[in-house]
Amino acid sequence: MSRRVTFPFPAIVGLDKAKSALLAVAVNPLIGGVLLRGDKGTGKTTLVRSFADVLPEVEVVADCPFNCDPRDPQLMCDSCYARYQRGERLPVAIKKMRVIDLPLSITVDRLVGTLDIKRAITEGVRALQPGLLAEANRNILYIDEVNLLDDYIIDILLDAAAYGWNVVEREGVSVKHPARFILVASMNPEEGELRPQLLDRFGLIVDVEAPRDPEVRAEIVRRVEEFNRDPEGFYRRWEPEIKKIREEIRKARELVKRVEMPDDLLKTLVETIIKLDIRTSRAEIVTTRTAKALAALEGRTRVTMEDLQRAMELALPHRLKARPFERPKPPILPQPLINDNNTRNEQPGQTPNQRGGMLRDGMSTAQDEHSNAGTGGNVGGVDGNSRRYGVASVGIPVEFRKEFIHAGSHGLGSRSSFRRIVGQPHGIPYMYLPISNKEGSADVDLTASIVHAALRGAGLPIKVDWGDLMVRVRRVRAPRISLIVLDASGSMNFMRRIEVAKGLVRRIAEESYVKRSYVGLISFRGRGVDVIIEPTRNYWQVLSTLEGLPSGGATPLSAALACAVDLIKRLGLKLRGDYWVYVITDGKANVPLMKDVREELESFMVELSRLAKVVIYDTRPQLIYDPSITYIDVLSKYAVDTVRVGD
Template structure:
């Protein structure tokens, strides 16, 4: 069965190009302590194929034969509670060899499936509490793969990070307490267009690789030919590359054996430390991961000493995703400095002089290089806002929108969120609470083996984070050009995008300008797109405020048709003027009707009023929106 499964997977050695991604995956196979790999790239570039193909070349490992957690029989520190007790009693643990596995983590996974839960079948049959292992148990000492990792539910991601950080999974379920090792290679793939990754998760990946489709016609033709050949006859295609696959497996095994003997010189360590400092990277994880990767590369090449080339390759894999100080700061084009003598040894005094020159050259520009005009504009606007005494809704200095609490919802019979209770089932059963259902059956004087009846079934009640949509309504009419109002407005909008990124909210952008408001960005988690559109918004023309509010209502209705639990927050950045009616009525009457509709639909409206102190000709409709729509107003 195993051989058959292997042939159905596209061979690792048959993948055309993507050498950097291949190297990263082989490195973590040699040394899982590197911390995992993140593959970022557009759809259809082979990210998932690369990871699943890795299963073909992973070597065998020794495990405790009768244990569900792939415990290491040679190391008591990598044993579950049960195996450790047996080891302490002096029991001889049965040993078996198994291939390292690539375990998929579906985005729809529940917390019980992830960490493990009660073995209901055994409970019903024998009346005894026992544990049913979860995905973390299956992934121990293997590879845990998350496709579209940036779309993973927050609650699941937090539990996963806890296990990854500790190397252990602790299960506390209905009177059962159990602990088992969870030491897996975390591999994720994502399409940046669908939203960025939370910093907490990004930092867990030791290596990060940008995966892109080759732009060489010959390579693209070869990819098409190989894929067609694989689809026509997978078994024959696999046999064609079988010897190459075995060589890769042997290479990994030899590299794992050689790894403890690989050394790195003090000169290269100093070179790495200076590079990290010059690039402005604050985390020590940068050096630690780079060194482990460089040693793995050296071991894969059969060397006992890390070369400068090994170190450079490791830096390209381990440093780029750690260069950002802020969520939307573009990383510089990182190029590690080279000593004059390109050989591994003979750095000494030449080496030191080269470093001093590099320091002088980079000290003024290393932190700024490659950041891009967007980030520079963001910082310039950020510097301007405090000088005009911008305040939050509570009167404090403006730092972006901050909610006092996350919006949560109670869901019944739906497998999402934290379980808090259970209720009798009604209608279709989607999230059964097996343990409490069995308890209810026992309370009805049933004895093992227990047979559940419909009246015994209980479903879970959960608390979940409500999906949120943040809509930015940016007034860019001619009146906003007065006193640099549009620059201030764009600065506020950019800060709101950063806050939305932290909250993982969908973002949309509506621009009010001319005769009709326009939806510049439909609801998305591609925060870069929103920032770029804000940057490019032109100024001038009349103020279609009614049209902007009407578009807000339409947008909210569309999103709630997809998910009725969506909470909509709107942020109107305006000077309060309006000069274009929407339905041919008086503008004031339209604003009143639209304000009533916003309140009725439960849309939270927040207004940043750029109409500062002094004489401001014209009518401001901010007071109407404040009174009727119950809007919160921040005076800029």
């Protein structure tokens, strides 16, 4: 069978920084891995696939499924170490390093290993069937679109990456083996942020962008077309370069132990990190290892300033943030403008839910109105069916302080909850139970049932009785979904209450970022709902929209609550979890949908409280605390907590 020809690593153009990062971790895996971050279609996956072809061979224990190092006892599984202790000569095999793909749909059993069914049936013994972490040991573990990986898989990867060992406790099997893999991943930031604990595990991060040089882009097209016409011929043309890089890596691995970092460069590095306010010692450790690896690749035993600068560009950018969302210049989303026909020029890539506008399908009586009469002071936007996004008049940045709010029992930082279910094929199976009439035949695990019959001593051929059937017991993570309903009407501009409200939104988004929960935003003003961002893990989308959010106009609170009810009903079918709705308002509703405002608020709050836990943030100033002109009492009646935002 002919081998599958990969695009040659040295033939890739325009990704020099990403190449340097991958070669550095190939020389010294202790650097901690590489994350390639960039837009789709920029060559990230192609680069990683071709990277496997330049990796040199390694020695492994020939009869060990865990790729143990035959020379280093610290990198041996329990079985190999026991043989080593007895003085047994371990058989050695030479294997080429490989890139092991971790699919997004991977199960826990496939990742960590599970019971060996064949031995359980034929021998009646419990033994481990190795998983993907066993294959990845002393290889490259590659995750495409890592930010879309399920959290429970990330938890396992974090444990393995932190300790370098995979501990398996499955169906009576207790085994541990080394899991010293180089973690390489790619992601598109538009699809959401990466969990901070996993982000810190990557020693190096490279932002991959399509080249801006027309000649470089033209050369990419020429090489791709040539490869497609004759893959084998194209590969043979670059084969001498591939062998050259492979030999450079092999020599650099031997040389890197002798590479020295001059004290003056080390002092410069530490002083720079302190000035950048990077609060982790891992920064200087990873940067030093990277600089030494880059020097070794060039055959030198002394780090230069150029090596250090290149290493800092790779190791420091993702460590500059001391807290979530600390960026020198937060990006502002493109502003839709008004044209001559009073319609918005929508930005490319916007979804209907992100474009804002009125509530449709008869939910607003002002659907076809273009008048601003009675809307109050509209700042930075136009009310009615045509509304543009402008820069909010409140330009002073405000950091949300703890004294602004008295934390209620709801807790913004609550973690996702877990539920134990039986008989439903959703979630992570972690144990099995004998079947009962209550579960019926739903979610029966045939493997566990056969193994149970075999271990019972049923003999061959195995006969599985009803009492041998085992159903899965699953653990389901119920993610927290935070939906923020923000009042951006004109009354919120009094005493700059909108600043405090935006600070609260920022805090909720930060907590969601840390806990990996979802956050969405509904903003309302004028005659309807202004902005809708469906619950997402792309937290910068929420914050960037918040930066340019206009304020002013009337207060269509009924429309906002109706929108929240409709959104949760629709999302609840595909995104199951604990829904929390945070309504930030002064309660001065003055735009009904069809009838009386109070009746509408009562009706929508009854429905909303049935679908989610509702928390009200009362932003009324102390100077104006007249209950007769607000509807906070109506909202609070159906909320789990009402929080007064201090002046």
